[in-house]
Structure formats: structure tokens, C-alpha cells
Amino acid sequence: MRFTVRVWRQTGSEDAGRLVEYDVDDVSPDMSFLEMLDVLNERLTLRGEEPVAFDHDCREGICGMCGLTINGVAHGPRRATTTCQLHMREFTDGDTIVVEPWRAAPFPVVRDLVVDRGALDEVVRAGGYVSVSTGSAPEAHATPVARADADKAFESAACIGCGACVAACPNGSAMLFTAAKVTHLGRLPQGAPERDTRALDMLAAHDEAGFGGCTNTGECTAVCPKGIPLADIAQFNQDVLRASLRGAGGRPA
Amino acid sequence: MAVTGFILFFYVVAHMVGNLKIFFGETAFDSYARWLRAMGSAVLGESGVLWTIRIVLLVSVLLHMTAAIQLARRARAARPSGYRHRPPVQGGYAARTMRWGGVIIALFVIYHVLDLTVGWLNPHGVPEEPFLNVTSGFQQWWVVLIYTVAILALGLHVRHGVWSALRSLGTVRASHGPLARTVALVVAVALTAGYLSVPYAVLFGLVE
Ligand code: HEM
Numbered sequence: 001m002r003f004t005v006r007v008w009r010q011t012g013s014e015d016a017g018r019l020v021e022y023d024v025d026d027v028s029p030d031m032s033f034l035e036m037l038d039v040l041n042e043r044l045t046l047r048g049e050e051p052v053a054f055d056h057d058c059r060e061g062i063c064g065m066c067g068l069t070i071n072g073v074a075h076g077p078r079r080a081t082t083t084c085q086l087h088m089r090e091f092t093d094g095d096t097i098v099v100e101p102w103r104a105a106p107f108p109v110v111r112d113l114v115v116d117r118g119a120l121d122e123v124v125r126a127g128g129y130v131s132v133s134t135g136s137a138p139e140a141h142a143t144p145v146a147r148a149d150a151d152k153a154f155e156s157a158a159c160i161g162c163g164a165c166v167a168a169c170p171n172g173s174a175m176l177f178t179a180a181k182v183t184h185l186g187r188l189p190q191g192a193p194e195r196d197t198r199a200l201d202m203l204a205a206h207d208e209a210g211f212g213g214c215t216n217t218g219e220c221t222a223v224c225p226k227g228i229p230l231a232d233i234a235q236f237n238q239d240v241l242r243a244s245l246r247g248a249g250g251r252p253a
Numbered sequence: 254m255a256v257t258g259f260i261l262f263f264y265v266v267a268h269m270v271g272n273l274k275i276f277f278g279e280t281a282f283d284s285y286a287r288w289l290r291a292m293g294s295a296v297l298g299e300s301g302v303l304w305t306i307r308i309v310l311l312v313s314v315l316l317h318m319t320a321a322i323q324l325a326r327r328a329r330a331a332r333p334s335g336y337r338h339r340p341p342v343q344g345g346y347a348a349r350t351m352r353w354g355g356v357i358i359a360l361f362v363i364y365h366v367l368d369l370t371v372g373w374l375n376p377h378g379v380p381e382e383p384f385l386n387v388t389s390g391f392q393q394w395w396v397v398l399i400y401t402v403a404i405l406a407l408g409l410h411v412r413h414g415v416w417s418a419l420r421s422l423g424t425v426r427a428s429h430g431p432l433a434r435t436v437a438l439v440v441a442v443a444l445t446a447g448y449l450s451v452p453y454a455v456l457f458g459l460v461e
């Protein structure tokens with residue numbers, strides 16, 4: 001297969017950046033999108049040009065490092081699939097493919113397609129944990145968890161923190177990510193003690209990081225590689241509302 | 254956003270139902286309008302309740318718009334540099350048109366008040382004779398066009414708004430997602446149809 005790839009090149013946060021066009025031929029339909037970029041980079045290196053910087057790690061859809069905006073869609077055209085798991089057979093021979101980084105103020109571009117997603121860590125730091133007594137590991141059956149709660153928590157726990165929800169949201173909001181954490185932990189008995197403060201603190205950290213406000217457009221869940229449902233945001237809103245009504249003051253940041 | 258949206262929503266529903274009085278004829282419609290001014294007059298005096306409603310609506314609209322502007326500002330700040338290539342994607346059309354839809358509705362409401370409440374822009378224009386104001390206006394095709402555009406915009410706005418507000422208030426259990434979507438759709442379609450029925454009935458001579 002042969003593609004015209006228009007890639008965002010940006011040398012650093014000071015550079016304005018631009019799309020640069022490359023022709024990539026001899027691409028196998030079985031290659032992943034990242035492997036196609038590997039091929040491009042090998043050729044750029046041979047020509048003595050700077051290879052395209054992009055993030056990746058596991059290449060098996062679980063680490064959340066590999067987010068790219070492909071033809072305007074976070075993680076590309078295939079639903080519930082990370083960029084590393086996207087195959088070139090999803091495209092048509094001869095296609096022009098535009099590749100851009102996630103675009104959001106809290107995700108500054110480090111170089112080319114690499115962005116700093118540290119803002120998500122700040123949100124997690126504000127409440128994405130449960131308090132446990134240290135010492136020996138608790139007995140596995142000590143805290144029973146209802147099957148329905150376990151399933152729901154697990155569904156939300158599937159979030160890999162890739163940031164596609166932010167990239168896709170017209171408001172640049174990270175509510176789907178934050179809601180997934182809140183729903184995951186709040187649903188489990190282990191996470192119940194901090195349920196109120198978690199919701200308020202994580203929301204405050206989310207807003208403080210410069211993410212936009214959610215208006216339930218649903219763009220996020222459509223591109224989420226793990227299919228986190230929009231209902232998690234309703235659950236998050238419910239937790240926030242309940243915590244506010246109970247007067248559970250969040251911790252000072 | 255959700256709370257003020259619901260206040261406006263309940264008003265819009267009541268207003269639509271009230272408009273249907275026109276199908277009962279001139280006397281019924283005009284006496285309904287008089288009743289709106291008379292209601293609660295024992296307690297708050299002539300038009301007292303009406304003015305209370307007007308003030309609540311005005312405050313709601315202002316707060317609703319303030320919240321919308323804040324959201325739009327935050328959104329712009331969160332994405333200072335946009336995508337070079339971005340197809341109209343994934344989510345719903347109604348959700349993507351809330352901001353412009355809201356602006357259209359707001360402009361319409363100003364026109365609408367000048368048309369049928371104050372009467373300045375109405376061909377008949379006698380505030381005490383609402384039936385004749387309505388029927389003379391809707392004999393003009395361009396008046397019907399303005400109302401049609403605004404009502405369709407309102408339908409879309411309510412379609413996403415009701416659903417979104419239910420979620421913002423966290424009242425929707427995960428398993429009720431599709432139900433809430435259907436409820437919002439049915440309500441929006443009923444509202445649109447109810448409002449549209451009046452201008453088209455006049456235009457086609459069903460009410461005269
Ligand atoms: C006066 C002009 C209006 C403006 C400028 C306006 C603007 C907006 C905007 C920008 C939003 C945010 C939507 C989003 O991005 O998701 C919104 C939401 C909403 N609007 Fe309006 N709107 C207006 C009138 C109305 C009316 C007449 C109603 C009543 C039917 C209404 C009901 C709602 C509801 C229920 C929401 C959803 C709130 C939420 O998401 O929690 N709006 N409006």
C-alpha cells in the first residue's frame with residue numbers, strides 16, 4: 001500500500017508547528033499505524049532527516065501512551081481501538097492521512113506528536129486513590145463486593161488514561177477520564193470512605209488544570225478505545241451533587 | 254445551566270399548550286389571554302403573577318446565557334490551537350449546535366415579544382386582541398418562516414438540553430441512558446409539532 005501522510009512537525013513548545021507531507025510506500029496492510037510511522041522514520045533517518053516523534057509503549061492497547069489524532073478522529077477510524085492496534089488495512093491504498101497530536105491547552109506539545117499528559121496525573125493525585133491500612137495484605141474475602149458493583153467498577157477501571165476523550169471533546173474537557181476514575185473507585189467498598197471528597201477534589205483539580213466544562217456532547221465516548229460510557233459522567237455528577245448537598249468540603253488543594 | 258434550562262423548559266411547554274387554545278376560536282383564545290393577566294390578582298393584583306413569571310424567566314435566561322458564555326470561554330481556553338483537519342464527527346448534531354441554537358432562540362424571543370406582546374412588529378398590533386395579532390401575522394409567509402426556523406432550533410436545543418440536563422443533575426442511572434434519550438426526543442418532537450401547528454394552521458386557513 002502507498003499513502004500520503006501529512007504529519008504535524010513541531011520542534012518544541014516554542015515552535016508554531018506545521019503539517020509536513022511525506023509519501024510512504026511499501027506499507028503492508030497488516031502493519032499497525034505505529035509500524036507505518038516506524039517505516040517512515042527509518043526512511044527519514046536514512047535520508048538524514050529528523051524522525052517523527054510519537055509516544056508509544058506497550059503496542060498492545062493497554063498502556064495508553066499512543067494517542068494520535070488521525071484524520072481528525074482520536075485514535076483513528078476504528079471504534080474502541082488504540083492507535084497501536086489500528087491496522088493499515090482500515091485505510092484505502094493511495095489515501096492521504098493527516099496525523100496531529102492531541103490538541104488541548106493542558107496537554108502542551110513536547111515535540112511533533114508527543115504531548116505532555118501530566119495534567120491527568122494531577123487529577124488523579126487529587127483523589128484517584130483509596131486509603132488502606134499498610135501492613136500485611138488483607139484477606140481476599142474480607143470485603144465482599146457485589147457482582148454488579150464489581151462489573152461496573154471493572155468497566156470504568158478499563159480506562160487507560162490515553163487522553164482521547166480530551167482530544168475529541170469540543171470543550172477540551174477531561175470529564176470522561178475523571179468520571180471513569182470516580183466511578184471505578186466510588187463503586188467499590190474500598191473506595192467508599194473517600195467517595196464525597198474524591199468527587200469534589202477531582203472535579204476541582206480537573207477545572208484547575210485548564211480542562212473545559214462538559215456539555216454531554218458524547219464525542220469522548222465515541223472515540224474512547226475502552227468504551228467508557230457517557231453514563232459514568234452522570235454518575236460523577238451525581239456524586240458531586242450528593243457530596244455538595246451533604247456539605248462535604250473538599251480538601252484545600 | 255441545567256436548573257435554569259429546566260425553568261425555561263417548563264415555561265416553553267406551558268406556553269405551547271396555551272397556544273393550542275387558538276384552535277378553540279377567537280373568544281376562547283382572547284379570554285385565555287385575559288385570564289393570564291387576571292390570574293392570582295386577588296393576591297398580587299392585576300398582572301402580578303404574570304410579571305412574577307416574566308421576571309423569573311428573564312433571570313433564568315440571563316443566568317442560562319451567563320453559564321453558556323462561561324462554558325464557551327473555558328472551551329476556547331482549553332483548545333487555543335485547533336485541529337487543522339477535523340471532520341464533523343461522532344456525537345450528535347443537536348449537541349454541536351447548542352451555542353448557535355441558543356443565540357438564534359434568544360434573537361427570536363426579542364422579535365417575538367416585539368411582535369405579539371408589544372405589537373410593534375405585528376401587522377394588526379393591538380395587544381388586547383391577541384387572536385387577530387396571531388392570525389394576521391401568520392398570513393405573511395416570512396413571519397411563518399421566522400417562526401419555523403426558531404421553533405426547529407428550539408426543538409434541537411431541547412432535544413439535547415433535556416437529556417443533558419438530566420445527566421448534569423445526575424438523576425440518570427446508567428441503565429436508564431437510552432430511556433432518557435427517548436424521553437428527550439419525544440418531548441422535543443411533541444414541543445416542535447405543537448408550536449408549528451399554530452402558524453401552519455393559520456397559513457393554510459384552518460384557523461381564521
Ligand atoms: C435565551 C436564549 C438561550 C441561549 C443563548 C441558550 C444557550 C444554551 C447553551 C449555550 C447551552 C449549553 C449547551 C451545551 O453546550 O450543551 C444551553 C443548554 C440548555 N438549554 Fe439553553 N439557551 C437559550 C434558551 C433556552 C430555552 C428557551 C430553553 C428551554 C427550552 C433552554 C433549555 C436548555 C437546557 C435544558 C439546557 C441543558 C443544560 C445542561 O446541559 O445541563 N435554553 N443553552
Ligand code: FES
Nearest residue numbers: 059063064066084
Ligand atoms: S502503545 Fe500502549 S496503548 Fe498503544
